Amino acid sequence: MTDESSPFADIRRLVAEMPGPDEDALAAVRARDAALTKPAGSLGRLEDLVEWLAAWQGKAMPSFDRPLVCVFAGSHGVTARGVSAFPDAVNRQMLENFSAGGAAINQLCAAYGLGFKVFDLAIDMPTGDICEGPALDERATVATMAFGMEAVAAGTDCLGIGEMGIGNTTIAAAIYCALWGGEPAHWVGRGTGVDAAGLARKAEAVALALETHAGHLDDPLSVLARLGGREIAAMAGAILAARLQRVPVVLDGYVSTAAAAVLHALDPRALDHCVAGHVSAEGVHAEVLDRLGLDPLLSLGLRLGEASGAALAMGLIKGALACHRDMATFAQAGVAGPA
Numbered sequence: 098m099t100d101e102s103s104p105f106a107d108i109r110r111l112v113a114e115m116p117g118p119d120e121d122a123l124a125a126v127r128a129r130d131a132a133l134t135k136p137a138g139s140l141g142r143l144e145d146l147v148e149w150l151a152a153w154q155g156k157a158m159p160s161f162d163r164p165l166v167c168v169f170a171g172s173h174g175v176t177a178r179g180v181s182a183f184p185d186a187v188n189r190q191m192l193e194n195f196s197a198g199g200a201a202i203n204q205l206c207a208a209y210g211l212g213f214k215v216f217d218l219a220i221d222m223p224t225g226d227i228c229e230g231p232a233l234d235e236r237a238t239v240a241t242m243a244f245g246m247e248a249v250a251a252g253t254d255c256l257g258i259g260e261m262g263i264g265n266t267t268i269a270a271a272i273y274c275a276l277w278g279g280e281p282a283h284w285v286g287r288g289t290g291v292d293a294a295g296l297a298r299k300a301e302a303v304a305l306a307l308e309t310h311a312g313h314l315d316d317p318l319s320v321l322a323r324l325g326g327r328e329i330a331a332m333a334g335a336i337l338a339a340r341l342q343r344v345p346v347v348l349d350g351y352v353s354t355a356a357a358a359v360l361h362a363l364d365p366r367a368l369d370h371c372v373a374g375h376v377s378a379e380g381v382h383a384e385v386l387d388r389l390g391l392d393p394l395l396s397l398g399l400r401l402g403e404a405s406g407a408a409l410a411m412g413l414i415k416g417a418l419a420c421h422r423d424m425a426t427f428a429q430a431g432v433a434g435p436a
Contacts, residue, residue: 104235105318108242108337112364115340118152125157132426137435142394143417146372150418153345153370154254161418164411165212166257166404167248167335168195168202171219171328174226175306176264180299182290183263188220191261191403202259202403209412211257216245218327227271227306231323238322238330245331246338256339257374257411258356259349259404260328263289266379269355271303271324273385275314276362281307286351286380287400317362325359332356340370347414349407350377350399354385361389374410375399 126148131137138144150159172188194200195215206213218241224232233241249256262268266288273284281303285296307314310323321330333356339346348354348371360367368389375395376383386393394410427434 104239105316108239108318109363111337111341112360112367115364115367116343118369119155120152122151122155122157123148126151126159126421130421132428133421133424134427134430134432135424140417140420143420146414146417147421149372150255150345150414153343155343158422159418160254161415163212163253164210164255164257164415165214165248165253166202166206166259166408166411167214167216168259168261168404169216169218169245169328169331169335170260171262171265171326171331172221172223173262173264173268173326174223174232175228175267175302176223177226178228178298178302179295180267180291180302181263181288182295185223185263187263188261192217192220200403201401201405202408205405205408209408209415211408211411212253214248216248216331218244218331224326227268227324228302228309230309232268232325233322233327233330235322238318238325241327241330242334242337245334248335249338249342249344253344255347255411255414256335256344257347257349257404257407258332258335258353259402259407260332260352261403262326262328262352265326265328265352267299267302268324268326268329269352270299270380271306272320272329272355272358274303275307275310275320275324276317276358277388284381288379317359320362321359325355328352329356329359333359336360336371337367340367344370346371347374347407347410348372348391349374349404350402351379351382351385352402353407354382354389354391357389358385372410374408375406377406
C-alpha cells in the first residue's frame with residue numbers, strides 16, 4: 098500500500114494526473130500533411146515528429162518558437178572511488194565554461210536558435226557515496242525534483258534535457274541495474290574515458306551500492322533517492338512537469354535516460370511525450386532505449402553529455418516543422434495530386 102505521508106506521495110499523484118495526447122491536433126496535422134506537395138510518407142520520420150509535436154502541444158499547427166535546452170549539473174560522492182577519468186574540480190570549471198559560452202552545447206544552441214539554461218544543483222556539495230548510504234533522503238529528492246520542474250516555468254514549446262556531473266555514468270548504471278537487474282558490469286561503460294581499471298572500479302562500486310541498499314530498491318522513487326543524484330532527480334522533475342504542461346521533451350544520452358527510466362518504472366506511459374535525441378556511444382545505451390520503447394533520432398557516436406545530442410535532434414525537429422508549416426499544398430502550388 099502506498100504511504101500517503103511519504104514525501105513521494107505528491108510525485109505519485111502527479112504521475113497519475115498526466116494528460117494524454119490530443120487526438121484532434123494529431124488528426125489536423127495528418128490532414129494537412131496529406132495535402133502537401135510530396136508523396137504520402139515521403140518525409141519519413143520527419144512527418145512523425147510533427148505529429149508528435151502536435152499531439153503533445155495540443156495544437157493543430159505545432160510551434161517551435163521557444164525551444165529550450167536545460168543542462169542540470171550535480172556532483173557525486175562516489176567519485177572518491179576512482180570511477181571517473183576527470184577530477185571533481187571539472188564540475189565547477191564546466192559551469193563557468195557554460196556561462197562563458199565556451200562549451201559544445203553553447204555552439205549547438207546558437208547554431209539552431211535554441212534557448213539555453215544551466216541549473217546548478219549544489220555543485221560544490223557532493224551527494225552521499227551510494228556505496229555507503231543514500232545519495233539523498235526522500236525529502237531532498239522530492240525538493241530537487243520540484244526544482245527541476247522549474248525548467249518549464251518560464252514557458253517553452255519544446256524542452257531538451259541534458260546533464261553534467263563527474264561520476265554520473267556510474268550513478269546511471271546503478272539505477273539501471275537496480276531497476277532491471279543483471280550484472281553490474283553489464284551496465285557500466287567508459288563514461289568520459291576511464292581505462293580498464295577504472296571500468297572495473299565502476300562495476301565494483303555499482304555492485305557494492307546495490308548490496309548496501311538491498312531491500313530498499315523495490316520502489317523506483319527509492320531507487321532514485323538512494324542511488325541517484327541531484328541532476329537525475331531534477332531531470333525527472335523536468336520531464337514530469339513538461340508532461341503536465343503539454344511540452345514535448347527531447348532526451349539526451351545515457352544519464353538523461355536514467356531519469357526517464359525512473360518515471361517509466363512508475364508508469365510506462367510517462368515517456369509518451371518524449372523522444373530520444375540520439376543513441377550514444379556509452380555502453381548499453383541502445384539497450385536502455387529499447388527497454389524504454391524509444392527509437393533514437395540520431396546515431397553519431399556522441400558521449401559528451403551536456404544535452405549535445407538533444408540539441409542536434411532539436412535542430413532536426415525544427416526542420417521537420419518548417420517543412421510541414423511552410424511547404425505549399427497541391428492546390429496552392431497548382432501541382433496535380435496523387436491519382
